Amino acid sequence: MNKKKKSVREAALHILELIDKQQSYSNLLLNQVIQKEKITGPDIGLLTELVYGTIQRKLTLDYYLQPFLRKRPDHWVLNLLRLSIYQMVYLDKIPDRAILFEAVEIAKRRGHKGISSFVNGILRQVQRQGLPSLTAIVDPVERLSVETSHPLWLVQRWNKQFGWEKTKAMCEYNLLPPVxxxxxxxxxxxxxxxxxxxxxxxxxxxxxxxxxxxxxxxxxxxxxxxxxxxxxxxxQDESSMVVAYALEISPDFTVLDACAAPGGKTGHIAEKLQGTGKVVALDLHAHKVKLINENAARIGLHNIEARVIDSRTTSEVLQLESFDRVLVDAPCSGLGVLRRKPDIKYSKTIQDIAALSHVQLEILTESAKLVKKSGLLIYSTCTVDLEENLETVNEFLRQQENFTPHDIHLPDSLAHLVDPKANKIQILPQDFGGDGFFIAAFKKKDQ
CATH class of the missing domain: 3.30.70.1170 (Sun protein; domain 3)
Known part of the structure; x- marks a missing residue:
């Protein structure tokens, strides 16, 4: 007997549950479910909208639901209610009766009559009474947190780091689908x-x-x-493409990409070398190195050598001072890519940021040993957290006397992003619609 194919909303609920249980990334799970359930055509667009939209607006949806819930229901029921409210509030083309009918049917199949009655009752109450107003939240930072569904600690942190206007623009921009x-x-x-x-x-x-x-x-x-x-x-995202420019590549250079998978920047570097020189691309995991090799084969460039090496131990394996350019695209909190991976904003903590800064410094310190005299070391992250980025940069310069800050040179279209007083760039999502990104450059002294 064939297993009944999941409806699009059932598939969306299934993905929301997996994200919570497995702490997996929404983009990976979405692709897996699309393939497994053989979802095609316009249904792919609807499923993507439902999953990303519900995650993206989770705190707002919970605020809307709060007055109607006397106690917190089972987790899957809460996700079903979030999914339904998301459609009622943000999707104009789906009539409420269709949303209610589907939610009740899913509740019947997954639970029992009591749960389906509960779901039906809550959604009908919302229909009758309307949603609570966000203007009831007096504190502007807290209101922005709920309105744009960013955890309060994160909005407070950004407000301190960037000021109100930039924080508000970034929170609002993070709700827009990326181009x-x-x-x-x-x-x-x-x-x-x-x-x-x-x-x-x-x-x-x-x-x-x-x-x-x-x-x-x-x-x-x-x-x-x-x-x-x-x-x-x-x-590749436009912000990510800026990194290869910061490397100031010339033909026949030997370049190390210390944290390379899945190989987007590696490919860009190899292309800028015009097929000359060599890019050595590292990753800790063999399956990720396979991705780098597959990408290199697809773009038809043979100046890429991918190797399975832990970037915290490179000086034990690779020749010291043997690279003209070294890129450390460091593991980071990912707070610059919240439009693509909205689940990150709910899972990251201040403690995570501190731990990541430690790992970044370890990789930078090790990678510094491989840079030739007068060569460049580039540090980049896809985060917007100033403390995470600047702490790492400042600590690295404190520890490494043979490195100095180096001015970053970019195309005229991007020159305004470079801090004139420093060796760094902080790109925010609202700057030109790219991911949030940080880049810093260091030059090794001649002696």
């Missing part, structure tokens, strides 16, 4: 040629106003394009 962007493999083709090819394939794309080899996708998923299959482009 898909890609990097053209300029070793093989020009940006304008790729734009023409993609338009012929039916994609709506335009050149990036930020990065010369970048393109923005306005409609369609170019991971399914012939241009992608042929290795003419790679999917």
């Amino acid at each position: 898909q962007t890609a990097r053209v493999n300029t070793h093989r083709i020009t940006t304008s040629e790729v734009v023409s090819l993609l338009k012929e394939e039916g994609f709506d794309v335009q050149p990036s106003p930020i990065i010369p080899e970048g393109i923005r996708v306005l409609r369609g998923n170019i991971a399914h394009s012939q241009a992608y299959e042929s290795g003419l482009l790679s999917i």
Whole structure:
């Protein structure tokens, strides 16, 4: 007997449950469930909207539900209510009666009659009475926390670090869906040629106003394009593309990418080398090194050597002072990618940030031994936490007397992002719609 295929809302509820239980990333689970349940066409878009939207707005949804719940229900029931309220509040095209009917049916299948009556009762009460107003929250920081569904400690922290205006803009921007962007493999083709090819394939794309080899996708998923299959482009965020510019690459350089998987920046570096020199790309896990190799084969560049090495022990394996450029794209809190991975904002803690700073410093200290005299060491993270980034940078410079801050040189379109008094860049999501990113550069002294 065939197992009954899950409805889109049931699949969404299943993913929400797995995220809570396994602490897995929503983007990975979403792809797994789409394949396993054979979800196709417009249903993929709806499932993605339901999962990301419900996670993205979780604190707001809980605020809306609070007056109607006398006690906290079972976790899956709470997720079903969140999912239903999300549709009622944020999705115009789905009538309330369809949302209620589906929620009650799911409650019947997963629970018992009492639970389905409970779910029906709560949602009908919401319909009748309307939602509580956010203006009832007097404190502006707390209101912003609930309104944009960012934990209060995080909003307080950002407010302290960036001030009110930037914090408010960042919280609001984090609720917007990210635009898909890609990097053209300029070793093989020009940006304008790729734009023409993609338009012929039916994609709506335009050149990036930020990065010369970048393109923005306005409609369609170019991971399914012939241009992608042929290795003419790679999917990468515009902020992430800035890193290769900070490396100041010249032909025949030997470059180390110390924390490389899945290999986006590795590919960009190899392309900037125009197939000359060598990029040594490291990761701790063999299955991730396999991803780097697969990506290198797809883009058709043979100057990439991927190896399974713990970047905290590189000086034991690789020759000291043998690289012109070293990139440490360090493991970080990921607070710059909340539009892509909204679940991160609920799972991270202040303690995590402190622990990550320690690991980052370890990797930087080890990687510093591999930089040639007069060579550059670049440190980057996809976070916006100033303490996490600046503490690491300042501590590294305190400990390493043979390194000095180095000015970062970028295309004119990005020059305004560089701090004129320092060797660093802090990109916020609202700057140009990319991920939040931090980059710092250090130069090794001649002697």
